[in-house]
Amino acid sequence: MAERANGAAEVDIRRVLKARFGYDEFRPLQAEIIENVLAGRDSLVLMPTGGGKSLCYQLPALCQRELTLVVSPLISLMKDQVDALQANGAAAAYVNSSVPAREVERIFAQARAGRLALLYIAPERLAAPGFARFLRAVRVGLIAIDEAHCISEWGHDFRPDYRNLHLLRERFPQAPVIALTATATARVRDDIVQQLGILDAQRFVSSFDRENLIYVVRSKRQRFDALVGLLYEHANQAAIVYCFSRKDADNLADSLRQAGFQALPYHAGLDADTRKRTQDRFIHDETPIVTATIAFGMGIDKPDVRLIVHYDLPKTLEGYYQETGRAGRDGLPSECVLFFSAGDRRKHEYFIKEIEDPDEQARAEQQLDQMIAYAEARTCRRALILRYFGEDYAQPTCGGCDVCLTEREPFDATEVAQKVLSAIIRTGERFGALHVIAVLRGSRARRVLALGHDRLSVYGIVRDLDRDSLREIVGLLVDEGLLRLSGDKYRVPSVTAAGRAFLQERQPLTLRRAVRETETPEPEAHEPAEHKPAAAYPQPSGARPRQRERVEHVPAAARPQRGGRAQRATEGPADFDLALFELLRQVRLELAREREVPPYVIFGDRTLREMASSFPQDHPSFERIFGVGRVKLAEFADDFLPVIRAYVESNEAQGQGYS
Ligand code: ADP
Ligand code: ZN
Numbered sequence: 001m002a003e004r005a006n007g008a009a010e011v012d013i014r015r016v017l018k019a020r021f022g023y024d025e026f027r028p029l030q031a032e033i034i035e036n037v038l039a040g041r042d043s044l045v046l047m048p049t050g051g052g053k054s055l056c057y058q059l060p061a062l063c064q065r066e067l068t069l070v071v072s073p074l075i076s077l078m079k080d081q082v083d084a085l086q087a088n089g090a091a092a093a094y095v096n097s098s099v100p101a102r103e104v105e106r107i108f109a110q111a112r113a114g115r116l117a118l119l120y121i122a123p124e125r126l127a128a129p130g131f132a133r134f135l136r137a138v139r140v141g142l143i144a145i146d147e148a149h150c151i152s153e154w155g156h157d158f159r160p161d162y163r164n165l166h167l168l169r170e171r172f173p174q175a176p177v178i179a180l181t182a183t184a185t186a187r188v189r190d191d192i193v194q195q196l197g198i199l200d201a202q203r204f205v206s207s208f209d210r211e212n213l214i215y216v217v218r219s220k221r222q223r224f225d226a227l228v229g230l231l232y233e234h235a236n237q238a239a240i241v242y243c244f245s246r247k248d249a250d251n252l253a254d255s256l257r258q259a260g261f262q263a264l265p266y267h268a269g270l271d272a273d274t275r276k277r278t279q280d281r282f283i284h285d286e287t288p289i290v291t292a293t294i295a296f297g298m299g300i301d302k303p304d305v306r307l308i309v310h311y312d313l314p315k316t317l318e319g320y321y322q323e324t325g326r327a328g329r330d331g332l333p334s335e336c337v338l339f340f341s342a343g344d345r346r347k348h349e350y351f352i353k354e355i356e357d358p359d360e361q362a363r364a365e366q367q368l369d370q371m372i373a374y375a376e377a378r379t380c381r382r383a384l385i386l387r388y389f390g391e392d393y394a395q396p397t398c399g400g401c402d403v404c405l406t407e408r409e410p411f412d413a414t415e416v417a418q419k420v421l422s423a424i425i426r427t428g429e430r431f432g433a434l435h436v437i438a439v440l441r442g443s444r445a446r447r448v449l450a451l452g453h454d455r456l457s458v459y460g461i462v463r464d465l466d467r468d469s470l471r472e473i474v475g476l477l478v479d480e481g482l483l484r485l486s487g488d489k490y491r492v493p494s495v496t497a498a499g500r501a502f503l504q505e506r507q508p509l510t511l512r513r514a515v516r517e518t519e520t521p522e523p524e525a526h527e528p529a530e531h532k533p534a535a536a537y538p539q540p541s542g543a544r545p546r547q548r549e550r551v552e553h554v555p556a557a558a559r560p561q562r563g564g565r566a567q568r569a570t571e572g573p574a575d576f577d578l579a580l581f582e583l584l585r586q587v588r589l590e591l592a593r594e595r596e597v598p599p600y601v602i603f604g605d606r607t608l609r610e611m612a613s614s615f616p617q618d619h620p621s622f623e624r625i626f627g628v629g630r631v632k633l634a635e636f637a638d639d640f641l642p643v644i645r646a647y648v649e650s651n652e653a654q655g656q657g658y659s
Pocket of ligand 1: 604
């Protein structure tokens, strides 16, 4: 263990956090880890994806004079991290196979001159000629090993080059080592400290609970419609849909495009250029939806993926956890939906039978059982995942999975079902469910009036149920076989033979609907038009615009401190102005294009949401926003402030009372 007396205690790490990263609070364990590093001691950090591992070495790197060497295996991630650091004004660079030799020399010279705080290197560099010479001439104060499980043969991603890491340890015995990984098995942990020669490293193990993720399992029946619904709910947000096969990924992307979405496939069968282009488009917010096989996601660090869908059952729960882990790294509520049907087992077993090694076959079988147990669980899904990772989850309910969130109750649906079926027949079985619902609820929407549907006998006969309840009932009637959704492109409900029989025979009908907590009346859909996908798809989202249109202005000073903690996935509608948020997103996109960086490098969603709820109009209030540090204040405040001011003024002019 290397102790250093560098007066670390004098560094006010909280101040550095705000000034250099723009954050107000540390995430769990970050402060302890940073203090351990600054005290010159070795650390082993086990945190789930999105836990905030990078900050644990980036912040110390900015507090000391010597170079911090960061070893990282993923080239694309290196670039992202360096972009993000540079946007915050940190002197950072990376060296890997994509960097030309001349540039490498320049970067090395910078490092030797002490003008670089962080240098990211790929592991193969360790053995490259010239690197040893570089190491002899540079002063290194901290060694960070990202994806440290790559050093272990027991891990899922062993990289022989990682075995050369001990060279760094030997060359810089005084520099503390911080090894970080999201892989949690005990065997890998022990192997990491062993291989790196940091047996005394303090171990920091955080919970693997991803608090801001909501876990949902849904039936595969009408799965395309359900997916479309989800994508509408997450309009304008990044989503990954994992598919069973390459062909499925291709087909699904096609269907989604036909339905008016921007979606591209990604899988190992596509050539490298196409894959790269798709990945870039996704990262730069140009194509929000990617349908993929598991090949997608490893090399990306996009913090604002809001929806991960598994269109088919994954092979293992560990894989599922890793893939869903790509959602919501920024701590904002995000959703993970798995489509499952009882028939999935057979499909997987067919492949398991082909495995020749009997041990491997048995293991695959066992993993499939665990995965299916998750999908079929009637108990908390989060608890099930955490138990799988050896963690106890004591809470009786997590409040963030479908099992914990839905309570069902039987109700007499005879009358409402008759009304819904009649309305579908009366409108000619040609319209999407939302139109039928609008007619039932007596909507004055232009389309209803233009079609003369306000003159039908079914107009306005269900005024006591809100749109969501009626949508749910339509879904339940489909499940019940009384309705079917048809049309290849447009999902139009029509009444089945069983539905007609039900109407004629006037049978009683009991359905089980989700018990809903306090019903807050929801405004009719008046999201900005651009919020909806281009095509005239007659079944728009509507489901639950999660964001309120207008919020009252809260002076920044009176704003409750928002911590670095993740937001619970199920927190109520976010308090921000959606229209302003969209304007700010546009500003962000332009800045990102000019600078050729991903939009999140400029500001994350949470920062824009805060701007759209606290309406900063000058530098001091802008600086208080989450994610605004010194450098970003100087660099970007004058791009965003005019837009906010103009927005506030135009609303004031309309008497909406922002002050
Ligand atoms: P990991 O490497 O553990 O997957 P990252 O280091 O990429 O996670 O961090 C995930 C996201 O959380 C990043 O967008 C990062 O900027 C953000 N983040 C990290 N620490 C904090 C904090 N204390 N407060 C707010 N956001 C944070
Ligand atoms: Zn739960």
